[in-house]
Amino acid sequence: MTEDIQRRPPTSVDVARAAGVSQATVSYVLNDNPNARVSEKTRERVREAAERLGYVPHASARALRTGHSGLVLLPLPMARTGRLAQEWLDALGDALNDAGYTLVYYGERKLKGIAAARDWAALRPVSIIVDSERLTKASVELLKSSGTRAVFGIGSEPSPLVPSMVLDHRQVGELAARHLVERGCRRLGAIVPREAGIDVMGANRWRGVCRVAPDAARLDLAFSEDEARELVAGGDLPDGVFAYNDEYAMLLISALHDAGLRVPDDVAVVGADDLPIASLMRPRLTSVHFDPTANPVELVTLLDEIVRGEREAADGTVVDLFAPRLVVRDSA
Amino acid sequence: MTEDIQRRPPTSVDVARAAGVSQATVSYVLNDNPNARVSEKTRERVREAAERLGYVPHASARALRTGHSGLVLLPLPMARTGRLAQEWLDALGDALNDAGYTLVYYGERKLKGIAAARDWAALRPVSIIVDSERLTKASVELLKSSGTRAVFGIGSEPSPLVPSMVLDHRQVGELAARHLVERGCRRLGAIVPREAGIDVMGANRWRGVCRVAPDAARLDLAFSEDEARELVAGGDLPDGVFAYNDEYAMLLISALHDAGLRVPDDVAVVGADDLPIASLMRPRLTSVHFDPTANPVELVTLLDEIVRGEREAADGTVVDLFAPRLVVRDSA
Structure with missing residues (x-):
């Protein structure tokens, strides 16, 4: 066993002890909770202790504030996506980041239907964007009942089950x-x-x-x-x-x-x-x-509204991903 | 608020109640714990209740057995990777899956050094595979102290900090x-x-x-x-x-x-x-x-050995990713 592995990662309790404050105060400071009244001096002491101990708040600490993981899952094999789609997905990832979400690509590609949904749900995503054809009624229900609030389909046609991003x-x-x-x-x-x-x-x-x-x-x-x-x-x-x-x-x-x-x-x-x-x-x-016609920022707004319950998850929304246009050269 | 959002996702406590067993038994059965003596009849009852309620064990339930999240993070913008690399990464994802890990691509691409490491560490990956040039000594230390056991670099040259996958x-x-x-x-x-x-x-x-x-x-x-x-x-x-x-x-x-x-x-x-x-x-x-020369299965074995502390995390291992070979046609 190496030392790296035996050493327990520092927790917010360690930071609280080192800074001489309560664990709640550590949480307020490191999660930038605007409602907490904590003096700038104390904030500095907490930040200094966290830095010194190498403490990083777990992403799920965010879940305590927002009620969800913030994880947006994209179960999409890399080799399946074209260059254009990749650039667009990278831009989507940036926009999600700016809104406090984390986009992760998950390359699993053997499972379908319920088995796939079970696999995805184990990661507790708050949202999932996936090939429409991999979704069934039962799998969408399983995702929702396990806490995935916004399920989006991608495909050639609108999905009857969930809001869709479409390239016809x-x-x-x-x-x-x-x-x-x-x-x-x-x-x-x-x-x-x-x-x-x-x-x-x-x-x-x-x-x-x-x-x-x-x-x-x-x-x-x-x-x-x-x-x-x-x-x-x-x-x-x-x-x-x-x-x-x-x-x-x-x-x-x-x-x-x-x-x-x-x-x-x-x-x-x-x-x-x-x-x-x-x-x-x-x-x-x-x-x-x-x-590209789908503005990633608008899509993130839609996703966020569904996640926060301000909008129906199954309202038949269809987002056109790209608009095709002919570039005429010499071959035709 | 929609009904979907107000409904609380089922927990293992709900499954235990529905099946008339303890929460520990639910955990044993759904995580396939081989050490637990639970009758096949009880196992079936638990599985049936989980199915009916739509309960999916959280991936972090695995953490309780293995002591880690199983998450392997690949902070790599999609648009940066070529088709060949993508096919290889998909194969790596399959091999990791088979070994009980989960490969996720994470497209964040603005951060570097410590700021990047802090962002990655928030997802609590047990391993991370990343462009060697985005790593610094301090960022590797931060990753390790927050629980990332196996850090790998990818690049043109071996990294002095971590085991490397190299394409010279x-x-x-x-x-x-x-x-x-x-x-x-x-x-x-x-x-x-x-x-x-x-x-x-x-x-x-x-x-x-x-x-x-x-x-x-x-x-x-x-x-x-x-x-x-x-x-x-x-x-x-x-x-x-x-x-x-x-x-x-x-x-x-x-x-x-x-x-x-x-x-x-x-x-x-x-x-x-x-x-x-x-x-x-x-x-x-x-x-x-x-x-491709790097066998994904061998790489997963190496990663797993480092994660389990059976191998030094900084042993200077260099894995060649691809072997170049000339295909002679007519242009030269």
């Missing part, structure tokens, strides 16, 4: 398809990635293309040069393709070029995400750009 | 440079991105190039087509360039092509990360691939 992927496909039709394409197709995890998103984007062109071809494709080559070699390609995202667009365009076909003259291609590589491709890629 | 970026540049020299390049250069956050990594990779070619040019470049065009127009380019990563390689190659230069004949280019786009570029991009 059909809008993305619709926007791309409208552009392809306007520039004169007569047969449309949309790539749907075969990869699990993004296949659902891809199918939703394809459905959006079908709103504009009801007979649009669904082109299922794995992220593989062999498959892309086969798709192109099969002939009978549409003359306008929404390629799901920029990386798939690059995959398709490489295969088209290798087969001697011209973009956009033979096949016009639209990507999505507007990654930095979009403008580096030749031809430069026309792509759907996402503008 | 000089090796990456060295590997790329050696290949460029072997294929006959006579003047080497390395792109160092101007973007804050990756500039340090870039400078380390450039230093690795200098190990092989001491007079290698340092090509500072923002991720901008204008700057890339100027760099190429300036002439006097090396005939072998390590482009920092695959996206910068694509930026450089686009600018070279636009200026009528050939890759690799006029300028050979090596990327890094071996992203899916590497093999889609024309010419296909030679790139440094990273193989």
Whole structure:
């Protein structure tokens, strides 16, 4: 056993003893309780003792003031989130911090339904933001009965169970398809990635293309040069393709070029995400750009109102996360 | 106030009352304590009551058995981590879960040194994994005195303060440079991105190039087509360039092509990360691939040994996170 482990972490009792005050006074001072009348001299003595002993108030000390842990849980595997979403989530974390909450990402990814809810609830979050599809009626009830006051869903569609943050992927496909039709394409197709995890998103984007062109071809494709080559070699390609995202667009365009076909003259291609590589491709890629529309500070206000009981937790609120917009370059 | 909020979450006392057993028995059963002799019939009654009331044991109930929170804190903004690192971190999260720990990512990113340590310590993690450069001697001491038993650093170099997970970026540049020299390049250069956050990594990779070619040019470049065009127009380019990563390689190659230069004949280019786009570029991009070498399960064993006091917390352990390896394609 090392000394570090045998040494008991200092408690507020130790600080009180060292400063010659009551434990309640330590709590008032270190938690900045504005209602407590404690002289500046005493406050200094407490702070000095806490500093010297290395005492840090437990986050749950906050729970005593606010009645909750302040923990906002985001059970989201890191590898599942795109760069744009990550920047937005970091901004959300800052806004929550400013409001006295703590955002933690929790990467558990095997559990679903009740088992997942039980696992999340063990951390006693006051709020949870999670893929809508991982929530069931029973799991939302379990979360609430164990003290999670604000449950939010994220997904392609509003959740019937909880307030939702939504990115409607059909809008993305619709926007791309409208552009392809306007520039004169007569047969449309949309790539749907075969990869699990993004296949659902891809199918939703394809459905959006079908709103504009009801007979649009669904082109299922794995992220593989062999498959892309086969798709192109099969002939009978549409003359306008929404390629799901920029990386798939690059995959398709490489295969088209290798087969001697011209973009956009033979096949016009639209990507999505507007990654930095979009403008580096030749031809430069026309792509759907996402503008964040959900103001993290407004979302935190909503969350805080639900947590404090000033607003219904199940009022059908829908927050649009991003607004898609077309950036027209040379590929379509 | 909504009903959800007014309703008090059920406690183990409620479960004990409903099941007609003592609170200790509830704790034994729900925490799977193997030392407790409780009949299967009683166990079932307790589980049934817990289920009916929606009672979930608090994660800190585990603390009573193990003497610690089990929380492993990773204070890492999501937007800072690459896809490869994210997959590895998700695997680490799974391995920690299997060993009874809980990995949480915590995106706070404004604080440093003691202020950061105080913020992290408030969550009472038993272990913390953090950028080595955010740690100071005083902050490590504060973490340990507040109960964080295993502090790990991540960085380009081993930390003098704590066990480290290391990715030596000089090796990456060295590997790329050696290949460029072997294929006959006579003047080497390395792109160092101007973007804050990756500039340090870039400078380390450039230093690795200098190990092989001491007079290698340092090509500072923002991720901008204008700057890339100027760099190429300036002439006097090396005939072998390590482009920092695959996206910068694509930026450089686009600018070279636009200026009528050939890759690799006029300028050979090596990327890094071996992203899916590497093999889609024309010419296909030679790139440094990273193989994960740190087995998450072994790392969890190390962490657990330190937590349980079976191993020194400051024994200078260095874990290599990834092994770089060159994937040779057509661009160099």
